[in-house]
Amino acid sequence: MSQRAGLQAYFTSLDGIPRPAPGRHVLGTVAFGERTGLSLTGQGHPELAIPMSSPGFDSFREVWTTGTEPVSGTRGNLAFAHDGEYLFISGALPPLPVYRKTVREVYEAAFALVNELGYPHIFRMWNFVGDIIGPNAEGMEIYQDFVAGRAEAFASYGDGTGHMPAATGIGTRGEGISFTLLACREGRPRHVENQRQTPAYHYPEQYGPKPPSFARATRLHPAGAGQGDGALFVSGTASILGHETVHRGDVAAQTDVVLENIAELIGGPNLAAAGLDGGHELKDLRLVKAYVRHEADLPVVRERCRSAFGPDTEVMYMNVAVCRDDLLVEIEGLVPGPEWTR
Numbered sequence: 001m002s003q004r005a006g007l008q009a010y011f012t013s014l015d016g017i018p019r020p021a022p023g024r025h026v027l028g029t030v031a032f033g034e035r036t037g038l039s040l041t042g043q044g045h046p047e048l049a050i051p052m053s054s055p056g057f058d059s060f061r062e063v064w065t066t067g068t069e070p071v072s073g074t075r076g077n078l079a080f081a082h083d084g085e086y087l088f089i090s091g092a093l094p095p096l097p098v099y100r101k102t103v104r105e106v107y108e109a110a111f112a113l114v115n116e117l118g119y120p121h122i123f124r125m126w127n128f129v130g131d132i133i134g135p136n137a138e139g140m141e142i143y144q145d146f147v148a149g150r151a152e153a154f155a156s157y158g159d160g161t162g163h164m165p166a167a168t169g170i171g172t173r174g175e176g177i178s179f180t181l182l183a184c185r186e187g188r189p190r191h192v193e194n195q196r197q198t199p200a201y202h203y204p205e206q207y208g209p210k211p212p213s214f215a216r217a218t219r220l221h222p223a224g225a226g227q228g229d230g231a232l233f234v235s236g237t238a239s240i241l242g243h244e245t246v247h248r249g250d251v252a253a254q255t256d257v258v259l260e261n262i263a264e265l266i267g268g269p270n271l272a273a274a275g276l277d278g279g280h281e282l283k284d285l286r287l288v289k290a291y292v293r294h295e296a297d298l299p300v301v302r303e304r305c306r307s308a309f310g311p312d313t314e315v316m317y318m319n320v321a322v323c324r325d326d327l328l329v330e331i332e333g334l335v336p337g338p339e340w341t342r
């Protein structure tokens, strides 16, 4: 089977329309700006717009491309595109007094679409949660409310923790909840945990009625590739050791722990513990997003990211809340696979 030109992504300006390299086709985009919305663009691909940008921080578009012309569509709260190997789905919910039931219904609809279209392997999710640490109408933290509904949807999708993809669950500067997921047909995701952290799906009940449904990372073995190929998607990572927040109130120390956590996660010994070959360093990361809780903390976080990542690592900074009130910074990214060129 010829190696299908794989999935790739890049960051670009919000101005104008995405212009991928020759032979590449836009599968879907996420606009990290001031707008909120979900639609098929004039170019025919789904775009999720989320209010994430603010003065002094970044605004940008994340563009996912493939080597095959995709087919797109909408269904209820969902917009999607697929190319025969990769599927991009985005969904959006309006602000609600309580989210659990509607989150379960919309995520179940997304998982049903994953299976109906024939792309059963979800390998990365992003969950954008407005007012993430604020209270819902019943006084429960909105993140915990969201997590409970998502966990119930995941119960119908997979066989439990073996199917938890890498994910990010992060605040926005607006309201409502939206998400993007990436899934594949023939590729094989391998989910990875971090030996420094309790798997999120095993968090104790002190963090909420249901534990979060995600893995610390997912390596995607593209169809037809050998062992060790494929991108490594790194979940949003915070200053958590075991299941506890460390260095409350100290953004410098929290940033150091975040970077240490990611370095451990993507390193050879931790990947080997998951039965995977290879190993990477922080300088190998690309498409990094850094979420900074307090505006004044940006210089400290930026200085540490510049020191830790390589000159080829693009880092976008956003001033949004993280999923716990005592977390001051969170970082995500990916290590491209060999098929990633642009």
Ligand SMILES: C=C(O[C@@H]1C=C(C(=O)O)C=C[C@H]1O)C(=O)O
Pocket: 127, 147, 167, 168, 169, 170, 200, 212, 213, 214, 235, 236, 237, 238, 240, 323, 330
């Ligand atoms: C920071 C953490 O969780 C955050 C929330 C996630 C989610 O709920 O999908 C995924 C990764 C992070 O963005 C953590 O629990 O370590």
